Amino acid sequence: MNPTRPIAVLGGTGPEGFGLALRWAQAGETVIIGSRDAKRAQDAGEKIKQRAGVSAKVSGDENSVASYAADIIVLTIPFEGHATLLKQVKPSIRPGTTVIDATVPLAASVGGRATRTLGVWQGSAAQQAAELVPKGVSVVAAFQNLGAELLNAEGPVDCDVIVCGDDPKANQVARTLAIKIPGVRAIDGGKLENARILEQITALLIGLNIRHKGYSGIRITGLPPSAYEVV
Amino acid sequence: MNPTRPIAVLGGTGPEGFGLALRWAQAGETVIIGSRDAKRAQDAGEKIKQRAGVSAKVSGDENSVASYAADIIVLTIPFEGHATLLKQVKPSIRPGTTVIDATVPLAASVGGRATRTLGVWQGSAAQQAAELVPKGVSVVAAFQNLGAELLNAEGPVDCDVIVCGDDPKANQVARTLAIKIPGVRAIDGGKLENARILEQITALLIGLNIRHKGYSGIRITGLPPSAYEVV
Numbered sequence: 001m002n003p004t005r006p007i008a009v010l011g012g013t014g015p016e017g018f019g020l021a022l023r024w025a026q027a028g029e030t031v032i033i034g035s036r037d038a039k040r041a042q043d044a045g046e047k048i049k050q051r052a053g054v055s056a057k058v059s060g061d062e063n064s065v066a067s068y069a070a071d072i073i074v075l076t077i078p079f080e081g082h083a084t085l086l087k088q089v090k091p092s093i094r095p096g097t098t099v100i101d102a103t104v105p106l107a108a109s110v111g112g113r114a115t116r117t118l119g120v121w122q123g124s125a126a127q128q129a130a131e132l133v134p135k136g137v138s139v140v141a142a143f144q145n146l147g148a149e150l151l152n153a154e155g156p157v158d159c160d161v162i163v164c165g166d167d168p169k170a171n172q173v174a175r176t177l178a179i180k181i182p183g184v185r186a187i188d189g190g191k192l193e194n195a196r197i198l199e200q201i202t203a204l205l206i207g208l209n210i211r212h213k214g215y216s217g218i219r220i221t222g223l224p225p226s227a228y229e230v231v
Numbered sequence: 232m233n234p235t236r237p238i239a240v241l242g243g244t245g246p247e248g249f250g251l252a253l254r255w256a257q258a259g260e261t262v263i264i265g266s267r268d269a270k271r272a273q274d275a276g277e278k279i280k281q282r283a284g285v286s287a288k289v290s291g292d293e294n295s296v297a298s299y300a301a302d303i304i305v306l307t308i309p310f311e312g313h314a315t316l317l318k319q320v321k322p323s324i325r326p327g328t329t330v331i332d333a334t335v336p337l338a339a340s341v342g343g344r345a346t347r348t349l350g351v352w353q354g355s356a357a358q359q360a361a362e363l364v365p366k367g368v369s370v371v372a373a374f375q376n377l378g379a380e381l382l383n384a385e386g387p388v389d390c391d392v393i394v395c396g397d398d399p400k401a402n403q404v405a406r407t408l409a410i411k412i413p414g415v416r417a418i419d420g421g422k423l424e425n426a427r428i429l430e431q432i433t434a435l436l437i438g439l440n441i442r443h444k445g446y447s448g449i450r451i452t453g454l455p456p457s458a459y460e461v462v
Contacts, residue, residue, distance in 0.1 A: 115421070115425075116424075147453075150453065159452060159453075162435070187439065188442060188443070189435065189438070190346070190442055193347075194346075194435060194438060196431070197431045197432065197434065197435045198435075200427070200428045200431055201428065201432065203428065204393070204420065204425060204428040204429075205451075207420070207421045207425060208418070208420065208421075208451060208454060209454075211419060211421055211458075212418075212419070212454045212455060212457070213455060214454035214455050214458060216452060216453040216454050217451070217452040217453050218449050218450065218451060218452065219449065219450040220436075220439060220447050221389040221390060221447060221448040221449065222378075222381065222389060222390075222445050222446045222447040222448050223440075223443045223445035224443060224445050227439070227442075
């Protein structure tokens with residue numbers, strides 16, 4: 001992947017998006033933090049530079065501006081803002097963009113628990129996204145199961161990233177981004193419809209974190225080496 | 232756990248139940264294979280003895296007879312037979328029995344794919360089971376994510392078993408059984424309602440097995456040692 005292809009992380013001022021942006025900036029990628037508030041996005045970019053080094057290619061801008069400037073858009077927003085944001089930025093998503101959805105429809109979005117998910121009519125947040133992006137734009141589900149605390153800590157993460165989507169090229173873009181995060185193995189998880197399972201796993205992991213006081217992740221065992229994409 | 236407490240594995244002539252029964256027989260537990268056909272159950276018991284040794288405490292019987300003789304009942308049946316079997320054996324489940332449900336509501340049950348699950352009104356097969364057992368009998372969800380091929384192979388499995396249920400004592404029974412299988416770490420996964428996630432993970436793992444030609448399992452990373460019950 002060309003490291004100059006800009007990655008817009010919408011919701012990148014939140015802990016999950018910030019952590020992903022940080023990891024990609026550390027890996028030399030060009031990252032644009034997206035936020036409703038351009039100033040907050042720029043501030044988050046500055047914070048990332050403080051950790052990733054002054055040569056890190058990080059900036060911040062309003063969500064639509066960030067989207068238009070990007071070849072890859074990563075959604076790391078609370079589910080309650082998911083459809084609204086996609087409708088808002090839709091005119092700014094250029095053809096050929098890869099949209100990677102890390103959103104989890106936690107019941108916390110409607111005042112419920114973060115250990116439960118909402119039923120999404122399309123099957124998953126990522127499938128909802130697929131309905132809302134312009135034609136010719138592919139949606140990939142990934143990164144739901146990488147906890148923000150792990151991403152924002154130092155050192156490798158002990159987690160696999162399962163990537164689901166209907167466009168093999170877009171899936172490859174997401175897997176290539178995944179393995180930029182030290183410790184991550186990327187695994188092709190099949191069609192976008194499987195996103196519903198990835199999203200629910202997050203609710204399970206949040207429950208484990210609360211119950212056992214940790215920062216859990218998952219590893220998939222038992223597959224041949226060819227199944228695991230690594231650096 | 233008292234190793235003389237009999238474990239009835241209903242559906243124990245199928246690959247999943249057979250594999251669990253084999254592992255527990257090898258660990259010195261008393262196992263009764265349950266089947267619609269007592270003769271088939273006995274034959275499966277004989278096969279287990281051939282692998283676990285003549286001193287293995289394994290027998291086979293009709294499902295209701297096996298249930299009545301057991302302190303622990305493990306359900307390893309295709310989802311299409313789940314409710315029917317539970318209604319049939321209900322009068323034979325004694326108070327204080329622990330019912331461990333490993334059933335996954337795969338769409339294959341209605342002619343669909345094994346990589347998709349059916350929606351179960353109660354939320355999961357295990358919650359359906361909880362509605363169908365006699366009062367005073369606890370249902371625990373576990374073992375859905377341990378593939379039959381792994382159980383029937385030699386040596387340790389590279390998998391964690393997440394145990395979900397509403398009765399802490401019954402959950403402990405299931406975790407104690409889980410760690411009798413070499414390689415398994417047992418993890419408290421919270422309430423029975425979380426069974427829906429465990430069941431869906433199986434569909435994901437089946438998809439990974441097909442796509443990547445392997446026998447996948449999951450490990451949970453990032454929790455403190457106290458979260459992992461091991462031998």
